[in-house]
Amino acid sequence: MSGTFQDRIPVLLVEIMRKFPEERSESEVLLVHNMLSSVSMFRRYSGTLQLLLARVVRYQRLERRRVVIKKGHWGHSFYFVFSGLLAVTKDNDGSSAFVDKEPILIKKGMSFGDVALIKTLRRNATVVCMEETELMVVDKEDFFANKMDVELKREFDYRFSFFRSLQLVSSWSYSLIEQMADHSKAEQFRYGHVVVKDTNDMGNIIFIGKGQCDVLRVVDLTSCSAYQRLLKQYADSVSRGTCLPTHGFKSELTNQPGSVIKHKVLLNNPPRPPRGLLADLPTSACFLIDTLHQSSTFGLNQYLMPSKQRDCRRFTLVSQSMEIMRVEKTRFDKLVDNTTMKKLEALQKTYPSDDELCTVFLEHSRWKDYKHSVVQDLFPHRVAPIRSPKTQKQQGHCGPSQVLQQTRHVVNRLKQTKQRVEPKDNKIKK
Incomplete structure (x- = not known):
């Protein structure tokens, strides 16, 4: 395992993330927010969305070879990686990741699964744990109940307008600009x-x-x-x-x-x-x-x-x-x-x-x-x-x-x- 014991999420924060969103106090939300701030992909969201995520995120620890998401399934959650290592594969059980010489890796600080969740799409790949991994999970019900989709839509519109204004990509179609906006963060x-x-x-x-x-x-x-x-x-x-x-x-x-x-x-x-x-x-x-x-x-x-x-x-x-x-x-x-x-x-x-x-x-x-x-x-x-x-x-x-x-x-x-x-x-x- 690449991470050490000190790299793991403290027990206090694990207990907070096991609570329902409405049960978390403002101070507990700030504690979770401070911990999530160490995750590079989390920092790319706006301050408003960061606090919303800190209120709803839940903790999950998975062993090596555990499949997190499976190709073809509907997206019901998205994930932040706090520790560990995962791989992206095109098979259903993720076994090819352990024999592939250069698998696509998802490392600490990264996130995945958000596009399929937001756009209600089927997963286009399988993600499997290469070692023991700690994840912070945002579920679909909490995501929409706290109107995070509205905030994300606002951020998407901002990025889309920015790329559309660039002379460099002015010849691109709506769908190409949309892909740029989907896979970037301000x-x-x-x-x-x-x-x-x-x-x-x-x-x-x-x-x-x-x-x-x-x-x-x-x-x-x-x-x-x-x-x-x-x-x-x-x-x-x-x-x-x-x-x-x-x-x-x-x-x-x-x-x-x-x-x-x-x-x-x-x-x-x-x-x-x-x-x-x-x-x-x-x-x-x-x-x-x-x-x-x-x-x-x-x-x-x-x-x-x-x-x-x-x-x-x-x-x-x-x-x-x-x-x-x-x-x-x-x-x-x-x-x-x-x-x-x-x-x-x-x-x-x-x-x-x-x-x-x-x-x-x-x-x-x-x-x-x-x-x-x-x-x-x-x-x-x-x-x-x-x-x-x-x-x-x-x-x-x-x-x-x-x-x-x-x-x-x-x-x-x-x-x-x-x-x-x-x-x-x-x-x-x-």
Whole structure:
């Protein structure tokens, strides 16, 4: 079993979920809501619907090989997975899941069965437990008695209107847009929250419904040729008994993109400087690569490129207060038509390489160093400003929003030097 004892639902919450909806107090509903908030698919519903679900959801624990839903049966419930693992099969007893080399899996945090329930359809597949599994179940009677269908219909209409308004899919029929709306949820992210930590793990296409988000790239400078040349210069200067100035780089660590190495979300294990190198020389930096606005997408910018030519680097998406819709890439592949394929040509783009980003970073660092030297020469006895303890404490930490503000100058610098650091046909959008 993949989960541990600590991953299971506490006994207190199990007892609450065994009560009838009308028997649950408001405090008990909030306790269940807090627990359900750990389930990623649950968080994709609106706040109103989340509270309705917390009132009616019931607990179910099933053993390995137990069939949860069977192909051809009417949909009477839908499910959230709290722990365990399930598989989707086309047979009636689910046995093929245990011999299939690559079964379709339903993992912790996911949900299933809602479309058949809402639209009163027969199940089009069988779902079987691959191991002991804990489910939160919403039954048809409770679903309609609490008018959750009305709330879901309102959310569906909102998603349908959004996709219908997109120029990219304007050629699609009503039924195709309906499929997009059926298999997506509107998700809200507050300012500074990470939307996608590693874009290589994405199996979805993201559509920006409201607001905007930034595309960040954390670069290991030590792997870049420009940085390695800088190291050689340091080594040569030390052997000659001279030393290159470093105060410009030191300021980068506290006030510029390199300071992102203190942010665990964006860089868990920052590389250490090479042995013998000055400790204040930065080894990594965070760059603002792109800004995605309302109605734009992420995940389609290399859709038409051969797989061998695609950029496989890790990028991170950070919200600037936004709402998104996720659609599985495999589903989009099935729906896309020739007209849409032509429109996708305009969306194809690549981002600057790490070497190009490193070059801009080092140029900026040299400019900072030059300014520092000029100020020192003109004002040799300049008194440093007195800072309060609170200000000093704030300077020691670099949160997500600070990082984004500090890295925006890099985009401007990239635009100014794009003839030198970018391929001829590539552009960076802000």
